[in-house]
Amino acid sequence: MAPRWAGRCDACGAWNSIVEEPEEAAPPRAIGTAAGGRRIAPVGLDEIGPDAPRRTTGIAELDRVLGGGLVAGSAVLVGGDPGIGKSTLLLQAVCALGQEAPCLYISGEEAVEQIRMRAARLGLSGSAVELAAAADVRDILATLDRADAPAVVVIDSIQTMFVDTLDSAPGTVAQVRASAGELVRLAKRRGLALLLVGHVTKDGMIAGPRVLEHMVDVVLYFEGDRGHHFRILRAVKNRYGATDEIGVFEMTGQGLRQVPNPSELFLANRSAGGRGEDVAGSVVFAGLEGTRPVLVEVQALVGATAPGSPRRAVVGWDANRLAMVLAVLVARGGIAVGGSDIFLNVAGGLKVSEPAADLAAAAAIVSSKLGVPVAHDAVVFGEIGLSGEVRPVPQTELRLKEAAKLGFARAIAPRRKRDGAAGLNPALQISDIASVEDLLSLLESSDVRPRASHRPGRNTAALP
Ligand SMILES: Nc1ncnc2c1ncn2[C@@H]1O[C@H](COP(=O)(O)OP(=O)(O)O)[C@@H](O)[C@H]1O
Ligand SMILES: [Mg+2]
Structure with missing residues (x-):
């Protein structure tokens, strides 16, 4: 409770983290008695019917992240930076869905004509989807709270919606929470699948209300780097499926294109002009995103050792894990990187x-x-432990299979137990690593080094 306007939280020092909450008209009283309550009728576990039916959206990468499609009576929040492609994705989804079920796309940001023009640009003219420009939640309830409500409704965005019982402006925490609450209850009541767009602020929160994440069944984040065309849809909460799946898209002039094989995309621009040229500091990581293997290039640049505290910058990985790996390399491998500037990308x-x-x-x-x-x-x-040991990781076989499929010939991987080695992918030559010392001797030996004619570091001139 603060008696006056405050820009900075006294407890944690964060700026602009304090939100105004209107005072309740009457102080809450204890319920005290059961009078007036209705008895709840519990049902047995086996008396409940089959799983809620899922509606596939026609966009496989989206369905994968949803856990197999949209569930009737569910609320899905799609968060992301402005301009990342949320409207594009959902418009494409409802246009595809519109073939099978009535869909309504409600925008509080754009006029119907603008949405129509976007649909035309995306090559979606003629799709069976209804459009509306509205922001008053009361109007939306009046339109949708009926038996013939559409099966799928998109609200773009929740920050533009308002309920007229609150004085605060649209986009404030109170409005976003009240609007979302009304719309989510409507979705449950009428069994419609609700897709809410939520803009994310610079510090990565869906505009203030983390509380939105508790109100919905599924939270998806649409991520991407403005400098790249790739867009990644990631589930951070899913009451109907796994949360470690990702969907990969590419933003094009004709909208979002699905990328069924992300490894090819991520490796398409390998440094120094692609395959066949070896550059120091570049390694291909055979990773796993959900159930799917994804190969990506990890690049490091170790600068000169300079006095003062060294600079450490990481893009796409955890800075704490980098610090740990560096500490292990210094302590267990004797690699003198402690005072060097290090960049990892x-x-x-x-x-x-x-x-x-x-x-x-x-x-x-x-x-x-x-x-x-x-x-x-x-x-x-491979995972590295603090004592310098390299530990096995899940799904070795899947990672190796993906690598072989993309034409890789070798793998530097954790040593496996004897019984596991038999079934390993024969297409790859595997260098067993049990510790960081093994990694160092492997890199220092000629085994994984390229042909002798190659110059280490930047390839400036060819050797005679
Ligand atoms: N006329 C256009 N031609 C090509 N690409 C466009 C055009 N308009 C928008 N885009 C692309 O679509 C993106 C905006 O996507 P949008 O779905 O509106 O984002 P969001 O709803 O997340 O704010 C832009 O960043 C741009 O890449
Ligand atoms: Mg938008």
Whole structure:
């Protein structure tokens, strides 16, 4: 409780984190008695009918993240930076869905004519979808709270919606919460699938109300780097499915194109002009996103050791894990990177969160530090422990299969138990790694180094 306007929280020091809440008219009283309550009638586990029916959206990458399609009576929040492609994705989805079920796209940001023009640009003219421009939740309830409500409704965006019982402006926490509450209850009552667009602020929150995430059944984030065409749809909450799946898209002039094989996309622009050229500090990580193997390039640049505190910058990976890998390399591998500037980048805009990327990051750092390229036809994965041991990671076989499919010939991978080695992919030559010392001796030996004619580091001139 603050008696006056405050810009900064006294407790944690964060700016603009305080929101105004109107006072309740009457103080809450304890219920005290059961009088007036209705008895709840519990049902047995087996008395409940089959799973809620799912409606596939016709966009496989979206269905995968939803856990198999849209569930009737569910609310899905699609969050993301402005301009990332949320409206585009949902317009494409309802136009595809419109073939089978009545769909309504309500925009509080754009006029109907603007949406129509967007649909035309996306090649979706003639789709069976209804459009409306509205922002007053009372109007939306009046339109939709009836038996013949459409099966799928998009609200773009929740920050533009308002309920007329509150004085605050649209986009404020109170309005967003009240509007979303009304719309989610409507979705449950009428069994319609509700898709809410939510803009994310610079600090990564869906405009203030984290509370929105609790109100909906599914929370999807649409991520991407403005400098790249890739867009990644990630489930962070899903009451109807797994949350570790991603959908990969490419933004084009004709809208979002699905990318069924992300590895090809992420490796398409490998440094120094693609395959066949080895560059120190570049390693291909065989990662896993949900159930899907994804190969990405991990790049490291180790600068000179300078006095003062070294600079460390990470894009696409966890800075704390980088610090840990560096500490292990220094302490267990004797690699003198403690005082060096270090930059680590996961190419293509993907954010990697797996511990399995440890070994790839370590290999990239050591490769850059020593000026020794890792062979371009090798993939790397494995988790590194504090004592320098390299541990097995899940789904080795899946990672190797993807690597073989994309033409890789070797893998630098954790040592496996004897019984597991038999079934390993014969298409790949596997270098077993049990510790960071193994990694160092491997990189220092000729085994994974490219042909002797190659110059380490930047390929400036060819050797005579
Ligand atoms: N006329 C256009 N031609 C090509 N691409 C466009 C055009 N208009 C918008 N885009 C693309 O669509 C993106 C905007 O997507 P949009 O779905 O409106 O984002 P959001 O709803 O997340 O704010 C832009 O960043 C741009 O890449
Ligand atoms: Mg939009």
